[in-house]
Amino acid sequence: MIPTAFEYVRATSLDDALAKLAASKGEGKFIAGGHSIVPLMKLRLSQPKVLIDIARIPGLSGIREKDGRIEIGAATVHHDVATSALLRKQCPVLCDTAAAIGDPQVRNRGTLGGSLAHGDPSADYPASMLALDAGIHMNGPKGWRVVKASEFFQGLFTVDLAHDEIITGVQFTPVRAAAYAKLHQRASHYAIVGVAAALDASDGRIRSARIGLTGAGPCAIRLRKVEEALAGKTASTDSITAAARHAAADVQTVNSDLHASEEYRRAMVPVFTRRALEAALTRLQRG
Numbered sequence: 001m002i003p004t005a006f007e008y009v010r011a012t013s014l015d016d017a018l019a020k021l022a023a024s025k026g027e028g029k030f031i032a033g034g035h036s037i038v039p040l041m042k043l044r045l046s047q048p049k050v051l052i053d054i055a056r057i058p059g060l061s062g063i064r065e066k067d068g069r070i071e072i073g074a075a076t077v078h079h080d081v082a083t084s085a086l087l088r089k090q091c092p093v094l095c096d097t098a099a100a101i102g103d104p105q106v107r108n109r110g111t112l113g114g115s116l117a118h119g120d121p122s123a124d125y126p127a128s129m130l131a132l133d134a135g136i137h138m139n140g141p142k143g144w145r146v147v148k149a150s151e152f153f154q155g156l157f158t159v160d161l162a163h164d165e166i167i168t169g170v171q172f173t174p175v176r177a178a179a180y181a182k183l184h185q186r187a188s189h190y191a192i193v194g195v196a197a198a199l200d201a202s203d204g205r206i207r208s209a210r211i212g213l214t215g216a217g218p219c220a221i222r223l224r225k226v227e228e229a230l231a232g233k234t235a236s237t238d239s240i241t242a243a244a245r246h247a248a249a250d251v252q253t254v255n256s257d258l259h260a261s262e263e264y265r266r267a268m269v270p271v272f273t274r275r276a277l278e279a280a281l282t283r284l285q286r287g
């Protein structure tokens with residue numbers, strides 16, 4: 001289908017983007033990569049009167065290290081995350097997550113901020129944002145605020161972002177011993193089940209683990225029962241296998257659609273939890 005008529009404007013700065021959004025009086029929407037909003041507009045599920053392009057705002061994209069933390073700008077495309085030398089060295093789970101998104105066209109246009117704002121239940125980044133305990137930074141008429149990933153994803157296509165706010169980027173402490181494992185839809189590559197696991201260990205013992213699950217339910221969640229089962233255990237395949245069995249208990253509502261039944265998704269959650277944890281353990285042991 002063809003979208004309803006709309007005006008297209010390009011923002012030159014963050015302030016300009018917010019001013020243009022305010023001027024649209026609730027009829028405007030940001031466009032970054034356009035890989036989620038344009039399909040919605042073509043289906044007429046979204047009918048903004050003004051599209052405000054934020055993809056070329058100076059400083060809104062890029063991957064930087066600051067005081068031991070990593071910042072990724074909201075307009076950074078998936079390809080740049082997948083191929084970042086800084087992330088590959090310090091936080092390879094994010095390269096793996098971004099590399100698993102869609103196809104080259106999607107990865108070259110789609111952005112981190114767009115993916116987070118859209119809140120698709122099958123998007124890949126949310127699992128890794130949860131495992132990294134990332135802070136999501138946003139700006140709006142009431143000023144700046146940061147929301148933890150564990151509070152940001154609230155439901156089906158629902159995130160803690162007001163209609164007059166813009167995501168500016170994410171910030172997190174990099175974790176080397178972290179990995180992403182995903183069962184993907186064959187056509188689109190969206191996650192049927194995707195699990196990101198991050199391990200913190202010393203002297204061969206797991207001090208703590210953070211595990212994010214996407215694809216299975218209405219929004220991404222932490223697998224707290226698995227995290228609790230791992231804390232204090234020996235960093236070994238046996239501990240991981242035992243803890244991963246708790247994964248299904250963490251998941252309340254499970255999606256069912258043409259790609260996978262509820263039963264199948266539920267069965268795959270522990271399998272991909274174990275795979276993500278095993279890959280994180282391998283990274284832990286290699287240092």
Ligand SMILES: Cc1cc2nc3c(=O)[nH]c(=O)nc-3n(C[C@H](O)[C@H](O)[C@H](O)COP(=O)(O)OP(=O)(O)OC[C@H]3O[C@@H](n4cnc5c(N)ncnc54)[C@H](O)[C@@H]3O)c2cc1C
Pocket residue numbers: 029030031032033034035036037038039054074075100101102103106109110111112113114115117118120122123124125165166167168188189190191
């Ligand atoms: C064929 C296909 C396959 C795909 N496969 C996958 C996949 O395997 N895994 C996956 O995770 N995703 C997948 N995607 C989605 C893709 O990753 C999108 O790029 C992403 O969901 C949205 O990013 P975008 O920059 O394109 O956002 P846009 O489409 O430009 O915007 C999406 C929404 O976010 C809002 N928005 C954008 N940026 C901001 C911002 N900075 N602050 C506030 N609001 C903002 C927009 O107003 C809009 O409502 C796929 C998409 C397609 C078309």
